[in-house]
Amino acid sequence: MFTSFFQNIINALQWGSFYSMIALGYCLVYGVLRLINFAHGDIFMVAAYLGFIFITFLFKYIFVGGGVSGWLILAITLPVVMFFTSVLGVFIERVAYRPLREKGAHRLYVVITALMVGLILENGNLALFGASSRKFPAIIHRSVISFSGVHITNLKVLVIIAAFVTFAFLQAIVNKTKIGMAMRAISYDKFAIPLMGIPVNKVIVFTFILGSSLAAVAGVLFGMSYPVLNPYMGMIIGWKAFIAAVVGGIGDIKGAFLGGFLLGFIEILIVSFFSSNLKDLISFLILLIILVIKPTGFYGVAKSTKI
């Protein structure tokens, strides 16, 4: 009983880490632009595919003989995937969101555009790679550490650490740096800020770079943990992470981070105590009740500085 309890805590920490990392991406863009970037889950999916392509490329042309440490490959892959995912994120912002913003369109239209971008990414991927699921190459040799019946792999530890590190990193950027201050300022008042000489578009581009890099980290780690990729893999997990961000208080980094873990823990504890048949039903009922009691989420404050 106790071993499965501890095992489930580790399961929940790992699963919650993914929700958290994706929720942070939603939260960043929302915090600055007040835009729910519904394409974020699909950017995450593209990142997993980019990781798959790059690692396959590495094995095929660079490290042909093998014998290279998996950690080295991961250390090369992550920045490359982060770079290309950022390019994609910035590109989407440039062609799909900025024109609408400059024409002064209502935020609702931009949200719809984001939904469409997500569908375009999914179907573009479908057209490019076909519908077959892809296997993400196993780069790190999984070693299982077990103590008195509780099993944990090196990969799970890595995922949990990555979630905490990205969170700390984002907190530091947003609260301690000048550009972070600019981000918070835009979210506070996007009409007065340009008058202060702050380059709004540059800050927004930076936000998208940050958000997409986050999706890249999550995507590559997700591919390593759940090595079957398909074009629709980002949709549901993206939505769930978005809900997690809302429950945590969207716009607040701490909120998104905790919201992700909260959803992970709720999902896993429900299955371990009730039946797995009721997982989504009960977990979303709980989230609904939380939102009814506190509509702004845990850390959200109604209409004020948010990020």
Next chain:
Amino acid sequence: MKKKKLIVVMVAVLAVALLFFSGCAKKPQVIKIGFNIPLTGDIPKVGESSKFAAEMMKSDINSAGGLEIGGKKYKVEFVYEDNEAKAESAVSVALKMIEQDKVIGLIGPDSSKQAIPAGEVANDNKTPMVSPWSTNPATTLDRPWVFRAAFLDPFQGPVAANFGTQQFNAKTAAVLFNLDNDYSKGLAEYFKKAFEKLHDAGSVVDYESFGQNDQDFSVQLTKIISTKPDFLFLPVNYNKVALVLPQAIDLGWKNPVLGSDSWGSAELVKLAGDSVKGDYFITHYAAAGAKGATKVFIDRYKKKYGYVPDDVAALTWDALGVMTTGLKSMKELTGNIEKDRKALRDAIAGIKSYKGITGTMKFDKNGDPIKSAVVVKVSQDGQFVFEKAVNP
């Protein structure tokens, strides 16, 4: 002015003539068969296998001059439509092919999740349908227009329970299934019933499920492992198998896993890798060690498409075989699609026994074949090796 009028009259005459000739050409020169298969979505390899097998049979028929019905030869034409492995798309695809393409009969959908609703459409619209791979009883139940080429889950469930009991010396078992999938859910229930009949009421020590879009099963597996079953029965699609098994091993699972016929895809080993090796699953035919017509089919398919055909390919071949046998025993094609569909249905229903490449099938009054199942083991080099045949 006069010239213009003349042209108008000429055009009108021409149009009427064209209409008249096209009216004459109403007698069918080709036979159209529709394929309702998953070319994209969750299990695209299944659709691909169906399509490849169908293409092979089409070129066989057409290069022999066509199908002979009532002393006259007709070429065949296949319409492939993608149902995205979704129930709602399978319904609209079936309707489209019945109403717009005017197909004489439908092959597919492959999985029960789509075949059950699409079967209703075919039955309501009085169009014969043969599902290659669907094993859930509801597909053909009380539907005189719907047939199939695969065995049924009420047969497969007990086969799994018996095999697990004997092979693994098992007294307890756990089940993990996909709640969103009619096939998976139904089969899990049949297995549970059969296994508890063999042992005692609590012998299925854990009975867990997940949703269609779930990727993490760690908590279900933790629960299963803590109840220490002798083996795990996993009636889920091959792409989910590839996610479940590595996670189970990470959590310390060491006992055998028994799968169902939904594992039988050429992609299983590619996606699941080492984690699936050494496990068993129930299927419709074993490619390794096949003889006779089955071997001829496997060799031709492998030569043409580069991989060993999975059971969906073989079953599609047999489903088409059943339909063409029905077509050949019809007296004539009248050109009236409703009459022809009725005649085809009666002809298929009249088939007593059909010798296919997945075994000999005898049809019962529901249009379900009575045929044997095989259990295969996934070997260390990724082959599906014949282990045991189970007769009904």
